[in-house]
Each structure stands twice: as structure tokens, then as C-alpha cells.
Amino acid sequence: MAAIYQAVHRRASSLFCRFHSTYVKKMRYLNELKEDDDFCRQAQTSGTFYLFHNLSPFLQKVGKKYLLPQLSAAEMKRILEKMKETEQWIEKSVLIGCSDEHVPHFALDLGALEKSVIESELQGSFTDLRKALFVVDVKDSPLLASAQALLRWHESHQYCSKTGQPTQKNLAGSKRVCHASGITYYPQMSPVVITLVSDGSRCLLTRQSSFPQGMYTALSGFCDLGESVEEALRREVAEEVGLEVESFQYSASQHWPFPSSCLMIACHALVGGQQTEISMNSLELEEARWFGLEEVLEGLKRDYTSSKQDDGSFLPWFPPKQAIAHKLINEWVKQQTSRPT
Numbered sequence: 001m002a003a004i005y006q007a008v009h010r011r012a013s014s015l016f017c018r019f020h021s022t023y024v025k026k027m028r029y030l031n032e033l034k035e036d037d038d039f040c041r042q043a044q045t046s047g048t049f050y051l052f053h054n055l056s057p058f059l060q061k062v063g064k065k066y067l068l069p070q071l072s073a074a075e076m077k078r079i080l081e082k083m084k085e086t087e088q089w090i091e092k093s094v095l096i097g098c099s100d101e102h103v104p105h106f107a108l109d110l111g112a113l114e115k116s117v118i119e120s121e122l123q124g125s126f127t128d129l130r131k132a133l134f135v136v137d138v139k140d141s142p143l144l145a146s147a148q149a150l151l152r153w154h155e156s157h158q159y160c161s162k163t164g165q166p167t168q169k170n171l172a173g174s175k176r177v178c179h180a181s182g183i184t185y186y187p188q189m190s191p192v193v194i195t196l197v198s199d200g201s202r203c204l205l206t207r208q209s210s211f212p213q214g215m216y217t218a219l220s221g222f223c224d225l226g227e228s229v230e231e232a233l234r235r236e237v238a239e240e241v242g243l244e245v246e247s248f249q250y251s252a253s254q255h256w257p258f259p260s261s262c263l264m265i266a267c268h269a270l271v272g273g274q275q276t277e278i279s280m281n282s283l284e285l286e287e288a289r290w291f292g293l294e295e296v297l298e299g300l301k302r303d304y305t306s307s308k309q310d311d312g313s314f315l316p317w318f319p320p321k322q323a324i325a326h327k328l329i330n331e332w333v334k335q336q337t338s339r340p341t
């Protein structure tokens with residue numbers, strides 16, 4: 001009965017959808033896949049698959065480029081047969097999007113299978129996300145980050161935290177349910193505020209000891225439970241560098257997979273000209289200092305390799321364009337260079 005209702009509902013929505021844009025149709029289609037297990041199971045037979053192994057994405061190197069291959073359902077079956085595994089593996093995949101033509105995309109972690117066999121069969125390698133994210137085409141990195149985040153969430157939410165019983169994912173992987181308690185778990189992320197503080201003519205960039213040598217970035221911090229974005233922003237700036245924010249402006253947001261699923265909320269903040277002396281919290285930061293426009297422009301031209309000096313020290317460089325900190329720094333430069341002198 002439920003299946004008939006869903007089929008009728010789908011027919012009605014597709015008629016209704018004739019008047020909708022490609023984007024709206026796509027979002028409605030994805031939503032249906034999340035809500036209807038049978039529909040999603042059927043979609044898995046015509047979808048494409050991105051492979052992971054213990055959360056490392058599968059990449060192919062072609063010339064100097066790293067490609068993110070999508071396997072068809074037929075190729076998936078062939079690989080699984082070759083490894084003497086059943087097609088049921090496909091049901092372990094999670095939905096991560098679809099094309100404008102409604103070809104659904106799934107991510108599947110084959111961590112329990114022999115890595116080297118898959119790598120030689122498909123002529124590529126499973127690559128740590130910390131490398132993969134920065135070598136694939138920039139347009140592919142958000143997909144890679146969110147696919148890994150969803151797979152990671154499922155891997156770490158196999159059991160109900162109330163009953164200790166196994167939880168079960170829906171076909172699309174948009175939730176997990178504990179049938180003993182009836183609790184539904186949804187994928188979670190932690191909100192983080194990232195703030196480029198300026199005093200009007202300089203910007204404040206910081207280093208943690210865990211960063212690659214020479215890399216400086218904007219201040220960041222996890223939001224505490226119950227805090228608004230503006231409260232978290234003011235608190236983090238006060239905690240980490242001892243300054244009081246006068247005003248701030250939202251810039252953009254980004255999903256970030258490290259350490260696991262953050263929603264980065266990026267802002268520009270101003271501190272008063274009278275109040276620019278940094279009092280750094282050395283438990284959290286290794287260095288925090290003001291950078292002038294010239295130094296920022298020079299830093300933007302460098303990366304890890306080119307910042308290394310003959311004596312082994314590193315000149316400042318900033319996060320690559322995949323990181324939202326890069327956007328904040330670029331926006332600050334634009335604002336400084338477009339100001340009337």
C-alpha cells in the first residue's frame with residue numbers, strides 16, 4: 001500500500017515538476033531518494049559510484065592530473081564479482097548528489113576488501129583525503145569532502161548511544177535508526193567561526209604548532225553549545241588574541257572535513273584602532289601577528305614548497321583556494337586595494 005502511494009505521489013510530483021527549473025527538479029529528486037528506500041535501491045542500479053577505502057578516496061593519475069573516477073553500476077558489479085563478493089555491497093553506499101539528468105551519485109567505502117586488488121584492477125590508488133582534496137580539480141573537492149564526511153559519520157554511528165544496539169542506515173544514508181529505541185540519528189557537523197580580523201590597514205593571521213611550516217591562517221574556533229555565530233566570533237577573538245571585536249560582516253560558508261565535518265562560517269571583523277595589541281593564548285596558538293598589505297600579497301604568491309628558504313626556515317604562506325580562509329584573505333586584499341587613498 002505504501003509503495004502504491006509513493007508511486008502515485010511520484011507521478012503527481014513529476015507532473016507538477018514540469019513547471020520547475022532544473023535545479024528545483026534535481027533537489028526534489030534527491031529528496032525523494034532520501035525518503036524512499038525502494039526508489040533509492042532502484043536508483044543504485046543506474047547510478048555512478050565514487051570509491052573509498054577506509055575513508056581514502058580513489059584517484060587516477062592521468063599525466064599530471066588527478067581524476068576522481070565514477071564507476072557505473074555494471075563496473076561495480078564486475079569488481080565485486082572479481083572479488084567474490086555479492087552485489088549487496090552496493091546497498092552500503094550513500095547518496096551524495098545527482099547530475100542535472102538525474103543520474104544519482106553514490107559513495108561507497110570498500111574498506112573491508114583488499115585494497116591492492118581494487119587498485120590494480122581499476123588502475124589508480126586510494127589517496128589520503130588531506131592530499132586528495134588539494135590535487136583534484138577545484139570543482140571536485142567539495143564533493144570529495146562531503147562524501148567522505150558522510151561515510152565517516154556512518155562509520156562512527158554504528159550503534160545507538162542510548163541502547164548500545166546496532167543502528168541501521170536508510171538506503172540513501174541520510175539517517176540511521178535504532179529499531180530498539182526508535183531513535184533516528186542524522187548526520188552531524190560542528191559549526192566553526194573563522195574570522196579575518198583587521199585593524200583597518202593590517203590583518204591578523206595566526207599559526208598553530210600543528211600547521212605545515214610557514215602557513216598562517218585566519219582565527220578559527222568551534223561554536224559552544226547555545227552560542228550564536230556573533231557570540232562565538234567575539235569569544236574566539238577575545239580568547240585567542242585578547243582583542244575585542246567592534247564590528248563584523250559575514251562573507252561565506254563552507255563544509256570542511258577536518259577533523260570531521262565542520263560548517264565553516266567565514267566573517268571579516270574590525271577591531272578599534274586604539275586596541276591592537278595582541279595578547280596571544282599560547283595554549284592554542286604558536287604565533288599571532290599583524291600582516292600589512294605588501295606582506296599578504298607576497299604570501300599569496302607562495303605555497304609550502306616555494307616558501308622554504310635555503311637555511312631551512314619558511315616565509316609566510318596562506319591556505320590554498322580550497323580553504324575558505326583563502327577567500328577571506330583575497331577579499332581583504334581587494335578591499336584594501338580598492339579603498340580611496
Ligand SMILES: NC(=O)c1ccc[n+]([C@@H]2O[C@H](COP(=O)([O-])OP(=O)(O)OC[C@H]3O[C@@H](n4cnc5c(N)ncnc54)[C@H](O)[C@@H]3O)[C@@H](O)[C@H]2O)c1
Binds near residue numbers: 258264
Ligand atoms: N577551511 C579553512 O579555511 C579553515 C581554516 C582554519 C581552520 N579550519 C578548521 O577549523 C577547525 C576549528 O578551528 P580551531 O582548531 O582553531 O578550533 P578551536 O580554536 O575551537 O580549538 C580547537 C579545540 O577546541 C575543542 N573543541 C571544542 N568543540 C569541538 C568540536 N566540536 N570538535 C573538535 N574540537 C572541539 C578541542 O579541544 C580542540 O582541540 C579546525 O579543525 C580546522 O580544520 C578550517
Ligand SMILES: [Mg+2]
Binds near residue numbers: 220221240284
Ligand atoms: Mg582556534
